[in-house]
Structure formats: structure tokens, C-alpha cells
Amino acid sequence: MERTIMPLVSIIIPAYNAENTIARTIKSALLQDYSNLEVIVVDDGSADSTLSICRDLAEKDSRAKIFTIKNSGPSAARNYALSKAKGLYVCFMDADDEMKPKMISQLVSNMTDDTDLVTCGYTVRSDNGDHAFDQNLEERSYSNDHFYEFVEETQEFKAFNPLWNKIFRRSIIENNNLHMDTMVNMGEDYLFIVNYCNMCLGGYKTLADNLYIYSLSQDGLQVTANRDGNLERRLDQIEILDDIFTQRNYPKQAISKEKLRIIYTSLLESNDVRNDLDMIRKNKYLDDIKLEKSNTAAKYTVFLNILRKNNRMIAYTAINLFKLMKKMQGKNFRWR
Template sequence: MISEPLVSIIVPSYNVEKYVGACVDSVLKQEYQNWECILINDGSSDHTLEIIKSFETKDRRFQVFTQENAGLSATRNRGIEISNGDFLFFLDSDDILSSDAISTLVSSVDNNDIVTGITVTSKITGDIISKISPLYPPKEGDITFANNHFEVLTKAMESALTPVAQNRLYSKEFIDKNNLRFKNGILHEDELWFFETMLLAKNVKFVNHETYFYRTDNENSITSKLSDRNLESYISVLEEVYEKYIKKQNLDIAKWYNVYLKKLFLDFAIREREKLSDEVIRKLEKSLAKTYSDLPSQTYLSPKNEAYYRAMNKLTLKSFDQIKKYYVRNPVNSLRKRFKLFQITYLLK
């Protein structure tokens, strides 16, 4: 391994004049020095471009590009194409890095395709970062998965791992060898990216150290402005996984993970039902049926979780109203939840 590999930090930027200065300043303050920062203005109508161009004059490691609005996926993909680094790192333009973020991740590279630090949800006011909570790191702390048997995807299904693209150091060789790119034209592209990268990666390292602060107080983020398009994007992810990895490749792990995705997306639809139209709920019902597959006898899960996922798989064939009535979150840790699983498995027609 190169002792000080070049890290390409990719920062897509769209109408973030309130936040992007602090974000890019956290790159400038990195203890690790061998980086390039690719700042892409994605058709902003505010002062974002002026702000990021000011950093280009401060340090030659910043490169500024501008384009007509194309969306986050296309902008990240352009960053991948432009990059010269041995490793890639995606940074959202309203978030903040710890000063030792890149040095921490690089020091753990070894022969890993992906290295991840801990992301902490935070409120950020000037130089003050008020931490809220970490985003589902592995409970084991520092851990490396050989990932020969889809251990990372299994860990996500068993105990949740946050399916995001940012705050991970990706080997550029791994990304290019597998021709990995973000799906254009959708929101929540990270859910698909997480599945595809963790499906193919070997040696995935999780570092028990806070490296990334995820801003929760951006009123313009996609999680703050929910609409039918959010659920339509989730449907697109479901259908992509089904068509590419179940229908064409017949991958057992994809069949199990498909149920996990349905669980996540149903949880969203049930929670946000009042903000969603009847039409998009009908689209969801059709997609759940279209992407259904029988689960194989081979399982990657513990017996308790296997029973849960088999029940959820059966439930996805029902109407949304029935799903809402019987749906339970994992873990199944109460008599009420156990009874609902029993009803789904044995009584629900």
C-alpha cells in the first residue's frame, strides 16, 4: 500500500450558501495532507459557486467545477470521473469532518476496499458542534469483515447499518473494477449504492472513531421535504435490486436483502402516510408484488431474524392497509410483536 495515498474528496454542492463554507473549511483543516477536493457546483441559484471558488484561490488542492443542475447522483458520478486519487471520499456540502477524519481512515486502509468511520448526527452552529447520536455503527466497535459471505449486508439486516455513501473511504481501483456508479434521477440513491458496494467489496473495515458530523438542521435537505418522489425513489431502488440481482442473477443474498429494503421503505410509508398520495401508495403495492420472490432455504440470518424476514416477505403481498395493521419493527422483543408474526405466518390469508 502507498504510505500516503492521494484521497479525492468529492463535494457536490447545490444551494448551500449557508453551510458549504464550514464544510469546505473542515477539509482545509485536515491533519492528513495528501488530498484533492473536487467541488462541483450543481446549478446553484444562490452564492454557493462564489463561496467554493474562494477556496480554490486559498489552496491549489481545491478544484471547482460548475454545471447545470443534474442531481446528486450525476454530480457524484462526475466527481468519480474527474478524480485522480487512490481513494474516494464523499462529503455532503452541509456536513463537517473531524480534523483527523481522513488520517484516521487512511491509517486503517491496509488491504480494505472500504473503510468507514462513525457518523454523528449533529446541530452545527458556527464552530460549535452539538452531537445528537451516532448513525448505527457496528456494536463490535473496530471490526473488519472479510465479506466472503456477505457479512456486511447480513450485519445490516441483523442489527442495522446506516446505508449512506458518505464518510467511507473507497478504493478507486475497487470502484473502477466493478464499474460502480450512482443511479441517476432518484432520491435516496445511497440505499442502492450501499447494497452494490457492500455486495462486491472484500475486506470492509469499520473504525470506532467519530469522523463525520451529519447536519440535521438543514431545512432544504431531502429528509426535511418529504413528498411522493421520496417513495417513488424507494420503489425505483427496489425494482433495480430485483431486476439486476434477483431476476437476472438469482442471488440468494439479494432475495433476503430485498425484504430488508421493503421493511425500511414500508416503515417510511407508514410513518409518513399523511404526506403521501393514494396514487403513490398504489404504486408501492404494485411494486411490492412485482418484486416478490420466495426466500431460499439457505439463510444468512439468526433463527429469530429468519422468522421475522419470512413473515415480512409474506406480508408484502397484502394490501397496504393490511401491511400497516400487521407490520412490526425488528427486533421482535415483545409478546405483542410475537403474536403479530404468528398471525402473519399462520393466520393471514
């Protein structure tokens, strides 16, 4: 019987002051049912015992490769790890999360010759470690020329932006000199993924299984940027996607949906709704949004119509109602 060759997979973990969670994270990677791995941990100048914990684990399993750099932020740590990676494929983790045992094997088995990116669903774990909810995707393949549909479907379940629920081809990253933008302190993962997808010649695939556990704990890799200004930042960053959609001659409403989704999400997370509403009106963000009601989720259509009334009281009431709906679904948290 011919033996199947298992390609090497590089799992990249940046870690900063993650002494409470890093062992659990690394062990979940090493205990995959897929054995041909290298787990690259970059200690980002931690001031606690993170580095010593990582080195102890590496002594017990040679697949764990530990590096340390001067504190420079998660993007610099990931870039450093990419320079050391040798795998055919690359995956990412955060230092307070876990992979379920079959994650790598399922991601690799779906990276066929005509597929360049595979994305899975995930489980969200609350601050106290309890199960909060699952983000479920459908099992589906998208051809390269239907990138906009891949974006739309995964964005609806907050599954497009994260690095950690995906597997990438290292050759695409290296051949196109892709890297994390160290000048961006929020949304750098989104920009990396957009650029990666634009360089793919093959298609994209989503898996129905939830294979990653995303933790809302306060340990591990933390984003410390001020969340005020998220609306403006997100709309600025979406311009790169707008350019790609325009170059590919995608339907106009494809980018309209993404802009409206950003406005919806940002207003529901905003610390200053009044300022964000004024900014939306001042910059006329709603003017170029054109939607086909039959192809747009009802909540977005209703939200857009409310905002276009330019009545702050009605907008406040609507935003609070939408927040209440999220709370009833158990999803009333703010992403880091």
C-alpha cells in the same frame, strides 16, 4: 527513520445553493489531520453565492479544486468530480455536513491490502444544529464472501446506503466504469455502493468511531423527489442485491431480511399507509420472505407476523406503536 507515504485522497462535494453551509463543509475537509488531500467541489449551477464562497476558499488553500456545471443534479455533479479525481482513494460529502478531524486518517489507515471498503458510524445533527443522536457501528472486518453480513449489520444502523461515511478505491471505480445513475433521482447512492461492493476482491470493514456529522438542515444538497412510492422504488432497487446474493449462493433469508427491513422502514415513513399496505398484499411481497427467528431482530419478526394477518386496523395500530418507539429514541425523522 523511514517516512510513511500518505496516499492522495479525493474528497468529492456536490453543491447546489449551499451558501449557508458550504464554507463549513469545505473547511472540515481541509482541516483534517491527514494533509494529502484534494477537495473537489462541483457547483451544480447554484443561483446563490455558493460558487464565489468556494472560489474564495480555494484561493487560500490550493487543495480545494472548484468546478461548475450546468444544473444537472447531484449524480451528474459527482460523476463529473470522479472524472477529475486523482486520489488513490475517494470519499464523498454532502454540502451541509462535516467530517470530524480524524476521519480521513482513520479511514485510510484501515484500508489494508485485503480491504476495499471502510465504513464508519456517524453523528446526526438536528434542524437547529443540535446533536440528535449517534449511529454506532461495531469494529469488525468482513471477508468478501460474507458481503451479506456486511449489508445486514450496516443496514440496521442506516450506514450502508450513504456515500459519505465510506472510503473507496478509485481503481475499482474506474476499472469497472462505476458511476452514479443520473436517471435515478433517489437511491442512486445505494445502487453505486452495491455495484462497488460486488466488484471488490477484498473485504469490508466497519469502524466503531463516529467520524462524520450528518446534518438534517434544509441547506446544501437537497433531494426533491416525492417520497410517495418509496416502498415500490426500494423493492425494485433491491433486485440488484437479490441477484448478487443468488449468484453468490447466500442463504435465502439474507435477502428476506433486507426486503422485510425495506417494508418496515417504508411503512413507518409512508404518507399513504393504506395504499402501501394494499400494494404489499396485491403484489404478495411477503410470500417469499422466510426467516429464522433466532437470527432476526424481534421487531421485524413481530412486524412480519402482524402484516401477515391482513388486518388493516391491527397493522395501523402496530405501525403507530413502532413510530412511537422511534420517537422515544429520538429517531422519528425521515431521511432525505
